Amino acid sequence: MSQPYIDAKKRFMQDFINELHKRNAPTEIIVGYEFENELTFQLDQKPLSLSSGTIQTASDVYDMSSQKELAMSANLVNWSNQVSDAIKQVEPTALTTISFTSPIVLAKQKFATKNTQIVSTFWIFVDSDKGGSSIDFVDLHLYPAAFEEIVPCKKKCPEVPEIRSVPISVDDQMNAYQITSNKKPIILGEFGLSKDNPTLETPADFLLNWQVSSCTYPFQGWLTWAWDQAAKITNYWSVDENDGAINQVMAPIYRANPCKAEKTLPTPTPPSLPPPVGYLGEVSCTIFNGWAGDTSNVTRSVDVHFYADGSNFLGMTTAALPREKAVCDANGSTENPCNHGFVFNTPVSLKDGKSHTIDVYAISPDGFNPKLTNSGKTITCPATNPGDLNSDGKVDIFDYNILIGDFGKTGSAGFVPSDIDNNGKVDIFDYNLLVSNYGK
Amino acid sequence: MWSSKYLSKYTRLCSVFVLFVLFFSLFPSPVYALNRIGIRQGANGGEFYDTVTNNKFIFRGNNYYFDQWFYSRTDVQNVFTQFKQYGYNSVRIFINHEVVGNPSGGLSSQNMDNTVDLLKKAKANNLYVFPVLYKLPSTGGYIPPDSSLTANI
Numbered sequence: 361m362s363q364p365y366i367d368a369k370k371r372f373m374q375d376f377i378n379e380l381h382k383r384n385a386p387t388e389i390i391v392g393y394e395f396e397n398e399l400t401f402q403l404d405q406k407p408l409s410l411s412s413g414t415i416q417t418a419s420d421v422y423d424m425s426s427q428k429e430l431a432m433s434a435n436l437v438n439w440s441n442q443v444s445d446a447i448k449q450v451e452p453t454a455l456t457t458i459s460f461t462s463p464i465v466l467a468k469q470k471f472a473t474k475n476t477q478i479v480s481t482f483w484i485f486v487d488s489d490k491g492g493s494s495i496d497f498v499d500l501h502l503y504p505a506a507f508e509e510i511v512p513c514k515k516k517c518p519e520v521p522e523i524r525s526v527p528i529s530v531d532d533q534m535n536a537y538q539i540t541s542n543k544k545p546i547i548l549g550e551f552g553l554s555k556d557n558p559t560l561e562t563p564a565d566f567l568l569n570w571q572v573s574s575c576t577y578p579f580q581g582w583l584t585w586a587w588d589q590a591a592k593i594t595n596y597w598s599v600d601e602n603d604g605a606i607n608q609v610m611a612p613i614y615r616a617n618p619c620k621a622e623k624t625l626p627t628p629t630p631p632s633l634p635p636p637v638g639y640l641g642e643v644s645c646t647i648f649n650g651w652a653g654d655t656s657n658v659t660r661s662v663d664v665h666f667y668a669d670g671s672n673f674l675g676m677t678t679a680a681l682p683r684e685k686a687v688c689d690a691n692g693s694t695e696n697p698c699n700h701g702f703v704f705n706t707p708v709s710l711k712d713g714k715s716h717t718i719d720v721y722a723i724s725p726d727g728f729n730p731k732l733t734n735s736g737k738t739i740t741c742p743a744t745n746p747g748d749l750n751s752d753g754k755v756d757i758f759d760y761n762i763l764i765g766d767f768g769k770t771g772s773a774g775f776v777p778s779d780i781d782n783n784g785k786v787d788i789f790d791y792n793l794l795v796s797n798y799g800k
Numbered sequence: 801m802w803s804s805k806y807l808s809k810y811t812r813l814c815s816v817f818v819l820f821v822l823f824f825s826l827f828p829s830p831v832y833a834l835n836r837i838g839i840r841q842g843a844n845g846g847e848f849y850d851t852v853t854n855n856k857f858i859f860r861g862n863n864y865y866f867d868q869w870f871y872s873r874t875d876v877q878n879v880f881t882q883f884k885q886y887g888y889n890s891v892r893i894f895i896n897h898e899v900v901g902n903p904s905g906g907l908s909s910q911n912m913d914n915t916v917d918l919l920k921k922a923k924a925n926n927l928y929v930f931p932v933l934y935k936l937p938s939t940g941g942y943i944p945p946d947s948s949l950t951a952n953i
Binding site: 368457 | 832833839841879881886895906916919928929930931932937
């Protein structure tokens with residue numbers, strides 16, 4: 361936490377937030393910027409491994425024979441205040457936070473990293489009145505854990521000591537934090553169950569009881585670890601596996617009160633709206649066309665997203681062009697024509713002489729996003745010069761005139777051939793691409 | 801020609817206008833959407849609340865790993881749609897330090913576009929977001945020259 365490191369973190373946070381603002385991101389839904397995850401110190405690395413001498417830190421000079429704890433605490437406050445202030449300089453209404461894993465788990469868990477700890481004076485994060493950190497709220501992570509200990513023997517002790525596993529409860533972990541003030545909200549930002557941690561109950565029941573027992577403490581929110589991939593990568597039970605077993609005890613529609621084990625009765629089923637429907641028609645080197653609609657709301661126009669070769673996002677458009685009666689009938693619409701058609705210009709990026717598979721998805725704000733019927737078509741388009749907007753085999757004054765006519769227009773990616781770089785607008789970058797290929 | 805009476809009135813109007821402009825230049829209005837969740841002291845200590853409705857806010861959500869190497873708008877939309885259906889109101893996401901930086905300097909424009917797309921999908925599904933920016937970007941010039949400076953006090 362030297363000043364160069366603090367400055368780098370401040371710059372990163374400010375750059376990130378400024379980039380969000382530049383893009384008109386909906387920052388109103390950001391609860392708080394968490395600028396450190398599960399903060400720890402490494403006691404076996406310098407300067408904390410030193411047992412004598414003084415060190416110059418960002419906050420002061422400390423004697424390593426007697427002031428290690430003070431050095432950690434003071435620097436944490438200094439670092440977190442500087443970063444928090446930097447965030448608020450660019451987003452004054454933002455909240456800030458840091459997350460922690462319980463000190464007792466770090467110290468005792470059998471697979472804990474050795475020589476890792478957070479400061480024992482945890483109050484510095486929750487009590488700014490006493491000169492602690494100015495972060496707005498605290499994110500604690502409580503995972504079921506256990507440590508191994510030798511079973512004490514009184515008379516005849518076995519040659520090989522008997523080892524027993526002692527669980528570390530929510531109470532043990534919360535007591536280790538020694539939270540002295542409740543002025544700042546705390547959330548349980550991670551809780552989950554490792555597959556290496558066998559329990560007598562099912563994973564779902566275990567986590568349900570774990571959450572309920574956490575309600576002795578003033579948590580203002582719970583977020584499971586984790587929905588899908590994150591849990592699988594770390595060998596934890598994911599919320600969505602086993603037919604969503606954990607989800608069925610965690611989801612608010614099943615259990616409205618996180619502090620009560622009782623499920624909400626009768627158990628509601630998640631709403632199952634009819635998915636959008638649609639059809640991918642022509643897929644050529646010029647256009648893709650087809651139709652898409654939402655049978656649960658026949659007058660609503662849905663967005664369609666275009667992908668090549670699985671994951672290469674090409675762009676999107678709204679299926680709102682007039683289509684004939686057969687399409688209207690398929691969508692359940694009584695109008696004729698009905699506004700469910702789409703046309704999408706084939707992006708230049710696909711014109712490379714290689715085969716590409718095209719998938720199109722209908723996007724519904726209420727339900728899942730199915731692939732349109734007939735997706736998976738393949739096309740192979742000859743390589744063209746970027747800038748050959750009229751596809752006549754050369755980049756010339758006619759292409760230039762097309763681009764000038766479209767200059768300044770915006771739309772979805774590749775909405776007109778003049779959007780050569782597929783960024784959704786006809787601008788100086790497209791102009792430069794055309795000019796650099798002029799005459800070819 | 802204006803009489804001194806009109807000139808005086810004109811001068812006063814100009815003064816008011818200048819003060820008006822000066823006031824707003826000193827206190828510029830924010831250029832971002834104000835964060836909706838705030839913190840206040842409740843009966844049991846600090847609590848979150850919705851600054852628009854004034855209602856206390858309890859978060860119920862999941863940590864979600866969104867693939868930043870191969871960002872899929874469809875995957876994110878599908879997951880967030882399910883979150884909404886199940887009644888969750890929040891999601892905690894990690895900004896991958898390996899992807900967020902731009903090797904040419906600063907932050908990756910593509911990654912920022914994807915992050916904004918994710919935020920928009922979260923908003924469309926009534927989800928609040930906890931972004932975690934836990935490490936300095938590996939690229940983009942953020943790591944201090946002496947990397948040993950980043951560790952331990």
